Amino acid sequence: MAVDKPSLAGPALQSPTLPQQAKLFRIYNHYRLVVSIMLLALLLIDPVNFDSQFRLPDYYLTGAAGYLGLNAFIALIIVAGFQPNRRHIILSILLDILIIHWLLFTSTGITNGLANLVIISIAAGNILTPTRVGTFYAALAALCSLGISGWATLVLDASADDLVRAGSLGILYFAAAFTLQYVSRRMMRSEALASSRARSLEELEQINKQIIQRMRTGILVLDRHGQIRLVNAAAEELLFGTPSSPNQQLPPSRVLPQPLKLGLEAWIRNPGQRIEPFQPFPTSPRLQANFTELDVSRKDHILVFIEDIGKVTQQAQQMKLASLGRLTAGIAHEIRNPLGAISHAAQLMEESPTLSEGDHRMLDIIRRHSRRVNGIIENVLDLSRRQVAQADQIDLSDWLQEFVSDYLQTQDGDRASATIDLTFDDDLPPARFDKSQFEQVMINLCDNGLRYSHQKTGRYSVKIHAGTSADGERSYIDIRDEGPGIDPEQKSSVFEPFFTTDKSGTGLGLYLARELCESNQAHLSVLDDAQPGCCFRITFAHPGRLI
Incomplete structure (x- = not known):
């Protein structure tokens, strides 16, 4: 995402925004309201001198009262929620200049101290609307001042000093306008630069937040x-x-x-x-x-x-398998050949017609333990032959239904009556797992569950539930049996190689299942939920955060 940087030449100048203008104009109107009240109050304090000194006292009184009424009306509509725009502000400044000059004209002329109020109005106008209109304010005020002085000189025989004073005031008007325009431009340039940098910092902060969150x-x-x-x-x-x-x-x-x-x-x-x-x-x-x-x-x-550390664990598993592969090559050669000879000799002895009942029991022990040793070797060889996981995206609801159907069809003998109760939540997130390895894990866990369920209840039954984690972004599978459960002191050892509580087991099924899960960045654990039987949970990695 690109971030606009402020130009070295400075951002484009802009007038104050409407909220800023409204706030400044509200303050300026408070000032005008106070001034208009003071003008009327001064008339009430000294009414005698008012009639004797002012040129047109009645018109002055009308102008002062009208100025107060205008400012009071504007204050009321602003309090009511009116938001003045640029045109309203310009009109208010122009009325200020004209009304104050009217008061100068009807009072004692340009020598009156009210002329200083014109400078304040021009300054306020150039702050509120720092454009060429500010120069027009100064020009209008200078013309009005010169007009009042010229009229007084020609009609009332006033001193020519009034014209000089009017010219001096005109110079002050333009000086105030140009000075405030320059200051306003500098302030706007600084404000625009600060705003641009603030926006850039805010965008960078948002980018950083997005990066950190993702x-x-x-x-x-x-x-x-x-x-x-x-x-x-x-x-x-x-x-x-x-x-x-x-x-x-x-x-x-x-x-x-x-x-x-x-x-x-x-x-x-x-x-x-x-x-x-x-x-x-x-x-x-x-x-x-x-x-x-x-x-x-x-x-x-x-x-x-x-x-x-799933990736590190994954790499460690590959190194472990490489070492295990070299070991199992020796096991296959050094153990399976003598084991085959033992099994063959037992078969030959079984064909002898002179064997007693005790000899048959001994031969049965030899056969059973030969099969168990051979099963251990097969499991170790399976570990060493396993390829690197090729994870695929799996739709768990469809995959599990197909797996349960195929798995039950392969059961024979006593297990032909095996049942698997399959349930799953709606809208399961997809799981990423090597399908062949996932099938091997599920077969090991289901075999394990059926065997222990039969030991306690006499039925071959397992419950499988596929659910969604609390965050709604990962899926899990629970495989629960109806067996006697696992003793608390043995839970830390169930995934160790060659650990088993079943005399006919090899102790490698759960170990192999966890190894396969870790190779796919999933996690196999024993769920401690205080319910009957034993429950193993496969928690899949976030499909969007796999390493």
Whole structure:
């Protein structure tokens, strides 16, 4: 977005805006109202000298009363909400000049001190309308002053000094007009430049706000007590799961997650320390926080960068798989060949007609454990053969319905009666995941759920629910079984390799599922919602913020 910069030659001059003109004119009218009241008050104070000294006292009284009435009327309509425009202001200034000269003409002439009021009217006119009209005000006032002096000299035999005084006043009128026009132009130029720079700063501020709000990195500004002063949408989503809109006020009850607060306290004690990755809540991705002083001199605010380490985890997974691939090559050669020989020997022994019942039980143990070892090797080989995730955008409602249908058709034996209860919210956000890996994760979780449901209830049943996160921008899937659940002390170990509570399991299913989720920047977790059975939740990354 381009930002207009102020020109070196200065912005174009403009007259004061209408609100400014109205405000200034209101002040000027208050001045005129006070002056007109004082003019009438002076007549009441000394009425004797008024009749003896003034040329046309009755006309003077009429002019002063009319001037007061005019100013009072303008004041009333302004109070009522009338907004004068440029034409009204010009007309008011012209009437001022003419009325004051009328008062000069009907009083003692140009020598009267009222002539000084003309200078104020010309000055006000050049401030309110700093254009060529201001010069016209001065010209009109000079002509009126010269006309009054010339009439007094010719008709009333007044001294010629009145003409000199009128000429001097004319010079003052033009000097006031030109001076105020110059000052007004300088002020308008400065105001226009300040306004242009203010607009540029406001546009830059808006751009910065948009950039900060749309950044994928979370940004917080904290005080040294951990109180949040500023937070962008990414930080809201990563730390609290519910980002607010850019114009929404931060909830006053919003506090830092405990792991981040502890990390802040540790960083304040030792600024060189880097805190460990943390999870603000069980279903969130692992985050990394970096702290720095916002103002080194004041040291009262701390800038925090919050990053989803999904990309780093993804790269670590690839390195882990490379190492695992080299390991499994040796496993396939060193273990599967002897294992095949053991299985073959067991088959040959089973064909012997002289085996006792105890020997058959021993052979059954050999076969079962050979199959289990072979299953472990197959799972490890699957990990090493896995390709880099090729994420596709998935419509979860359509994909899940197709998956459930295909999955149930592949079940045989006792599992042929398996049931899966599928529900999902309306308007699910899309998910990004490698479809083949997503299918593998769902198969592992469904197999796991059916097995544990059957152990407790005797039925093969699983519930799958696809929902939308609180911010309305991410989706998740819950896979819930009817089994005995997981002991609290074992929840931290369920995703470790080779950990299992089922004697026939390999302990690699959940480990493989989490590895696949992390490779796609999703997060697999055990949901602790105090409901029967066990629930695993896949929380997908924001489709627009994938790294």
